Amino acid sequence: MLDQPVRRILNVPLAGAARILDRPGITPDGLTLTGLGLGLASATAAALQWWAVALVLWLVSRVIDGLDGALARRRRADGRGAPGEAGGFLDITADFVAYGAGVVGVAIGASAAFDAPWWPFLLVLFAYYVNGAAFLAFSSIAERTGRTIDDGRSLSFLGRIAEGTETITVHALWLIVPFWAAPIAVVWAAIVAVSAVQRMVVGYRALR
Structure with missing residues (x-):
């Protein structure tokens, strides 16, 4: 939901950093x-209950995740970019690994420190999967059938209420208030599940 306005705000500073x-x-x-x-x-720091360290590492990792695309676009613009979409594939795969690891790390740390139950985090992982x-x-079928959505990203992204900005924010919130991580996870799993249903409905209609 917030990705497009946030990207518009961050495009200029990210381009400057990429330069x-x-x-x-x-x-x-x-x-x-x-x-x-x-x-x-x-994720490792969260599992060890080093919450402040985990928060700093998480935020820095997401800033760098934004810079890779900005640098790639800069180099493509002047003909120095690498051919193909390998970078986009690597980026989305890395995002999935980082998000999944973050959930597991918080679950381990919150369970050990605050006796938090595991099931809310399992719900989040299930919602992420769907x-x-x-x-x-x-994205795959849209590419094959010529129905792509071009918003500057490597994939045809069906934006809904839970996107990258919201995910980064919730993962940071877990690390700021880890004693509330489990109830936050329940709410977040529900939001991501709603987004999944929205994407299935919108995607099905778009491809009919």
């Missing part, structure tokens, strides 16, 4: 992998 980072030895794929590594480190399946399947 600074546009140096030999720094690649979009390298930034993607760095963001993934920091995301996994954040949601991801819906929009990835739509």
Whole structure:
């Protein structure tokens, strides 16, 4: 829901940062992998109940995740970008790994520190699974049938109430108030589930 307005706000600062980072030895794929590594480190820190460290690592990982695309667009604009869509594939895969690991890390840490139940986090992972399946399947079929949605991203993205901005915010909220992580997870799982249903309905109608 918030991705488009947030992207409009961040496009200029991200482009400026990409201009600074546009140096030999720094690649979009390298930034993607760095963001993934920091995301996994954040999940590990959460599991160890190092909440502040996990929060900083999470936010930095998401900033870097935004910079990889900005750098790739900058290099494509002047003919220096790598051919193909390998970078987009790597980016979405890294996002899924970071998000899933974040849920598991918070679940482990909150369970150990606050005796939080596991089932709310399992609901989140299930909702992520259904949601991801819906929009990835739509993107693949839309590409094959010429019904793509071009909003600057590598995939034909069916935007709904739960998008990247909301996901980043909720994962950060877990780390800010980990003692409320389980009830937040219940609400978040419901929101992501609604988004999954929306994507299935809209995607089905768009492909008919």
